[in-house]
Amino acid sequence: MQGNLNEIDIRSILQLIEVGQRTGELFIEAYGDRITPNRDIDPSLGLHSSSSLPTRSWFIFFLNGQIIYTTDSNNDLLRLRDYLYRYQVAPTLDNLKLSCSQANNILEYTYLWSLLEHNFLTPSQGRRIIHSIIHETLFDLLSLHQGTFIFESGFALAPQLTTLKISSAVIKTMQQMQQWKQLHPHITSLHQCPIITDKLKLHQYLPASTVQHLEHWADGKTSLRQLARYLNRELVTVARAIYPFIQKGWVQLVSPPTNSIAAHTENLQLFSPAxxxxxxxxxxxxxxxxxxxxxxxxxxxxxxxVFFENAATALSQVFQVKPDLIFCDLATSSSSLDGYEFCAMLRRSSLFRATPIIILSPQSLYIESIKARMLGATDYLVAPVTETQLLTLLEKYLNFPSIIDYPKLSK
Known part of the structure; x- marks a missing residue:
């Protein structure tokens, strides 16, 4: 299967591969010297700025109609380094040695597997990185309207860590593209780099710690796409977070520096959690x-x-652990001490007067939530906890990750 993208779009090609449960690889090429602005790529997505871009190409690898991995024509490890930053293992890439047979394979994928084999990454972290890379590539490809493609059936890329269903990935990406277009014209390119222009105004609306983190990233050298990679966030989420401040003129977007690779590496080395x-x-x-x-x-x-099965056991050890955040079930069958009593006892100690304590309850009862707060609980959450809820709480009470959803400002 092969053809031109002005005859069949990427989404339709992917649908054919999914319906046919094909295994193999899809090669897509867009010719920069033939690109005419407003024709090849939707300009509101900011994937190019002129007709002089070099040729770009991508590979997508499939197993039974699902995506295994995606690569692009940038034959380097900068993208992988960005994703590894979140797990603080990016410097490890420089120490990995590949055999000749490995080096002939897809470089980025091979290094990722080497990190997994040497236990620098967990399988869960590896899957997250792969899914992010796939979504990032689809964001670029689904806006293409001119170019060529070739699909070749064959053996699947091996080994496989994960696969991603095409239809759900495409739907998610299309939604993100629509949200991205709503940020136009204040944000026109995912390669633009934010820089603070009015720190005083930012301090009036944001905590000092948040402004400090924003100062680090908004250095005029780090692009929106890189920010999304570093912070393990969707591109649209990061862009929407700083959008109100761009509207106000407190943050501006500039073109990436010519020595962006050096700036990119320097930025990764400068910042690490305290x-x-x-x-x-x-x-x-x-x-x-x-x-x-x-x-x-x-x-x-x-x-x-640190995990405890009941509040009584936790109470005897929590003073040694000195946690920054505590999650506690409201009631446990193996302990006479419930979450209310545990919370109240901790609040009597000066050591835990300011520590966030989250009560977990199997029921959403207004009376229980009020009682929990009266006894000193910081928050009340209905169990079972979801991954999104947990990450939101980490962000809320520990400022983790470092960029949060900023408050909406009036126009």
Whole structure:
């Protein structure tokens, strides 16, 4: 199967591969010297700025109609380094040695697997990175209208860590593209780099710690796409977070510097979390434990998680652990001490007067939530906890990750 993108679009090609449950690889090429602005790529997506772009190409690898991995024509490891930053293993790439046979394979994918084999990454982290790379590539490709494609059936890319369903990935990406277009014309390119122009105004609307983090990233050298990679966030989420400040003129977007590779590497080396955060999880329910362990293990170099089956056991050890955040079930069958009493006892100690304590309850009862707060709970959450809820709470109470959804400002 082959042809031109002005005859059949990328979405239709992917649908044919999914319906046919094809295994093989799709090669897509867009010719920069033939690109006419407003024709090849939707300009509101900011994927190009002139007709002089070099040729770009992509490979998408499939197994039984699902996506295994995607690559582009940038034959380097900068994209992978960006994603590895979140797990603090980017410098490890420089120390990995590949055999000759490995080096002939897809470089980025091979290095990713090498990191997994040497236990620098967990399988869960590897899957997250691959899914992010796939969505990023689809964001670029689904706006293409001119170019050529060739699909060749064959053996699947091996080994496989994960696969992604085409239809759900395309729907998600199309929604993001629509949201991205709404930011136009204030944000016109994912390669634009934010820079602060009025720090005083930002301090009036944001906590000092948030402004400090924003100052680091908004350096005029780090693009919106790089920010999304570093922070493990969707591109649209990051762009919408700073959009109100761009509207106000407190943050401006500039073109990336010519020495962007050097600036990119320098930025990764300058910033690292100040300390390891400690979280205590007091729960005997497997659904909660699985979510906590699955999510927190992905940030094991930044977060140390301690688990207790009941409040009585936790109370005897929590003063030694000194957690920065505590999750506690409202009631446990193996302890006479419930979450209310545990919370009240901790609040009597000066050591835990300011520590966020989240009460987990299987029921959404208004009376219980009021009682929990009266006894000192910081928040009340209905279990079982979801991954999104947990990440939101980490962001809310520990400023983790460092960029949050900023408050909406009046126009």
């Amino acid at each position: 300390k390891t955060l400690k979280i205590a999880c007091i729960t005997e329910f497997s659904a909660n434990s699985q979510v906590f362990k699955s999510v927190l293990s992905q940030y094991h170099q930044q977060i140390e998680a």
